[in-house]
Amino acid sequence: MDKRESVFPLTALKVGEPAYIVSINARGELARRIRDMGLGSGMPVSVVGYAPLRDPLALRCAEATIALRRSEAKSIMVRQHVETQPAATRK
Template sequence: MSTVIPLRKLQVGQKARIQTVMAHGELGRRIRDMGLIPGAEVEVTGRAPLQDPVALRLTGFTLSLRNNEADYITVEVL
């Protein structure tokens, strides 16, 4: 059985598949433009000392995402 959680809850080293992106408007467009779309696999590679932002590894690149942006994304833990 798969576990669906907010992206913010993933720990360093965990891998997951994006289920939903609930952001709309400009923020939703920016998130999707970064490659964070349903079905994409991500891995948390690091966090800043105060836990924000989070570094995510997608296929071929790494990006940083703030927790307030990560709150709009749910993932299925792999």
């Protein structure tokens, strides 16, 4: 599976990999909590680090560092951000 083209849970990101939030698959209190943290579709996000046993995780989003439980982060779907190089120009 090519992560650059697919949508996957935030928990699948390695530390430092840039991605964009595609959707948040949560309801009720969890959905409200995630929104209250300022997370939403289209926002750039990256994992800063994982605690022992990979729970919780710290992520960077919109100039803020946020800690989320792994169970919460699984509901945030992302697409890896790939910077494209401009094609070489001919003379």
